[in-house]
Amino acid sequence: xxxxxxxxxxxxxxxxxxxxxxxxxxxxxxxxxxxxxxxxxxxxxxxxxxxxxxxxxxxxxxxxxxxxxxxxxxxxxxxxxxxxxxxxxxxxxxxxxxxxxxxxxxxxxxxxxxxxxxxxxxxxxxxxxxxxxxxxxxxxxxxxxxxxxxxxxxxxxxxxxxxxxxxxxxxxxxxxxxxxxxxxxxxxxxxxxxxxxxxxxxxx
Amino acid sequence: xxxxxxxxxxxxxxxxxxxxxxxxxxxxxxxxxxxxxxxxxxxxxxxxxxxxxxxxxxxxxxxxxxxxxxxxxxxxxxxxxxxxxxxxxxxxxxxxxxxxxxxxxxxxxxxxxxxxxxxxxxxxxxxxxxxxxxxxxxxxxxxxxxxxxxxxxxxxxxxxxxxxxxxxxxxxxxxxxxxxxxxxxxxxxxxxxxxxxxxxxxxxxxxxxxxxxxxxxxxxxxxxxxxxxxxxxxxxxxxxxxxxxxxxxxxxxxxxxxxxxxxxxxxxxxxxx
Numbered sequence: 001x002x003x004x005x006x007x008x009x010x011x012x013x014x015x016x017x018x019x020x021x022x023x024x025x026x027x028x029x030x031x032x033x034x035x036x037x038x039x040x041x042x043x044x045x046x047x048x049x050x051x052x053x054x055x056x057x058x059x060x061x062x063x064x065x066x067x068x069x070x071x072x073x074x075x076x077x078x079x080x081x082x083x084x085x086x087x088x089x090x091x092x093x094x095x096x097x098x099x100x101x102x103x104x105x106x107x108x109x110x111x112x113x114x115x116x117x118x119x120x121x122x123x124x125x126x127x128x129x130x131x132x133x134x135x136x137x138x139x140x141x142x143x144x145x146x147x148x149x150x151x152x153x154x155x156x157x158x159x160x161x162x163x164x165x166x167x168x169x170x171x172x173x174x175x176x177x178x179x180x181x182x183x184x185x186x187x188x189x190x191x192x193x194x195x196x197x198x199x200x201x202x203x204x
Numbered sequence: 205x206x207x208x209x210x211x212x213x214x215x216x217x218x219x220x221x222x223x224x225x226x227x228x229x230x231x232x233x234x235x236x237x238x239x240x241x242x243x244x245x246x247x248x249x250x251x252x253x254x255x256x257x258x259x260x261x262x263x264x265x266x267x268x269x270x271x272x273x274x275x276x277x278x279x280x281x282x283x284x285x286x287x288x289x290x291x292x293x294x295x296x297x298x299x300x301x302x303x304x305x306x307x308x309x310x311x312x313x314x315x316x317x318x319x320x321x322x323x324x325x326x327x328x329x330x331x332x333x334x335x336x337x338x339x340x341x342x343x344x345x346x347x348x349x350x351x352x353x354x355x356x357x358x359x360x361x362x363x364x365x366x367x368x369x370x371x372x373x374x375x376x377x378x379x380x381x382x383x384x385x386x387x388x389x390x391x392x393x394x395x396x397x398x399x400x401x402x403x404x405x406x407x408x409x410x411x412x413x414x415x416x417x418x419x420x421x422x423x424x425x426x427x428x429x430x431x432x433x434x435x436x437x438x439x440x441x442x443x444x445x446x447x448x449x450x451x452x453x454x455x456x457x458x459x460x461x462x463x464x465x466x467x468x469x470x471x472x473x474x475x476x477x
Contacts, residue, residue, distance in 0.1 A: 002234065002235050003234040003236060003237055004237055006234060047462050047463075048462075092293075092296075095293075096293055097218060097219050098219055098221070098222055099218050099293070099294075099337070100218060100223060100336065101219075101222040101223030101224075101225075101226050102222065102226070102237075103222065104226070104229075104237060106237075123293075124237070124239050124240040124265065124292070124293065125237050126239055126293040126294075127293045127297070128239065128240040128263075128291070128292035128293035128296060129296065130240065130263060130270060130271045130274065130292075132271065142268070143268055146268065146269075151446065152446045154445050154446075163452075164448050164451065164452060165446070167452040168446075168448050168452060171452065183455070191462070192461065193459055193460060193461045193462055194459070194462065195458070195459050195460075196457070196458040196459075196460070197454050197455075197457050197458075198454070198455045198456040199452055199453065199454060199455065200452075200454070200455050
């Protein structure tokens with residue numbers, strides 16, 4: 001059994017026109033038994049930066065707490081929020097520090113940078129940053145997600161169309177993965193608002 | 205978390221706290237995760253006026269292509285660049301670290317960095333981790349003593365060569381170099397040969413793919429030709445795209461309006477003398 005398949009997860013982020021979307025599934029399992037259907041995988045770091053963590057759930061929560069701590073320290077010292085590129089470098093450094101005994105999770109970071117330019121990136125469990133201009137995926141359903149996003153993605157989509165695209169990509173992919181699913185959680189972030197939506201999916 | 209492991213910015217280096225837990229999980233039968241590798245074809249050659257480095261742009265995670273257009277030619281100094289193959293996190297971290305060390309060294313000495321300095325810093329680091337930091341590098345640059353090209357293996361051994369290839373596609377690329385390399389190539393001949401060698405890796409090696417990146421370094425000048433060649437464009441792109449007639453069913457919507465970012469310019473009185 002692969003360690004990433006212990007809890008099951010699916011996270012995807014996509015870039016739109018001056019906005020971004022980040023979505024995850026909601027299942028938390030212990031191998032083949034589902035123990036929660038409302039697990040929060042995507043967390044807000046500040047109004048314009050979100051991080052979705054897939055992988056072992058305990059490391060997801062620990063890593064999130066460490067990152068929030070470091071960001072709060074940064075806010076106290078610098079009196080401003082972290083840019084998404086800076087935050088990505090911070091996560092990469094924290095993960096690489098544990099190179100030989102890593103956190104067993106893969107983050108997906110999405111944010112709005114200066115001039116409301118959307119930024120997304122993902123990393124493997126030791127912090128190798130992978131920047132993308134279109135979409136990034138992570139989790140047990142990642143192979144299906146790669147296929148679905150590759151086919152459904154179009155550049156420069158507006159917020160509503162982006163929501164529809166990312167939801168369809170997520171739900172189609174988790175339908176083909178036993179370990180993730182049970183609905184979806186989608187955040188669409190534009191410069192003026194954050195729209196959080198919970199999707200109805202197959203509950204199996 | 206234990207009380208002693210307070211998360212203030214650490215003194216540097218690796219931390220091994222989670223090793224015991226990860227070993228326990230492995231013993232219970234859970235396999236460790238696979239890291240992002242850069243399957244790769246990286247090459248370098250010395251031509252008449254300097255050094256040309258080339259790399260493909262595919263990053264793999266097992267058999268899946270994780271990144272179709274990643275950057276494998278890393279900046280070390282204004283006159284030195286380094287291509288990396290192996291575990292992506294290791295190549296990025298090691299080249300970033302040595303690049304910072306070179307910068308500090310430049311400030312201390314007041315001189316341009318030499319390629320051999322970068323070489324020694326890299327090999328010392330890699331040897332001290334006995335090959336566990338899995339980074340195979342092709343280092344090239346032009347300094348005051350002339351153009352130099354080196355290869356560095358994950359265990360810390362190095363070679364100094366007129367042309368070099370590394371990575372899973374190195375055999376494909378080396379065959380091109382061995383057939384066509386000669387001393388005193390011009391810039392255009394050199395670029396053409398490097399592009400041919402990388403293409404040979406892209407088409408024949410499954411771990412390499414996508415586009416060709418080239419970096420030309422000469423005395424006092426460098427040119428980073430990102431995506432110099434794109435021999436694998438998307439062949440069929442549907443003009444209509446996807447349209448979803450059946451909308452996704454939404455259970456709950458929560459809208460949080462964001463405050464407008466206000467620029468505050470301080471209007472105050474001048475300090476009293």
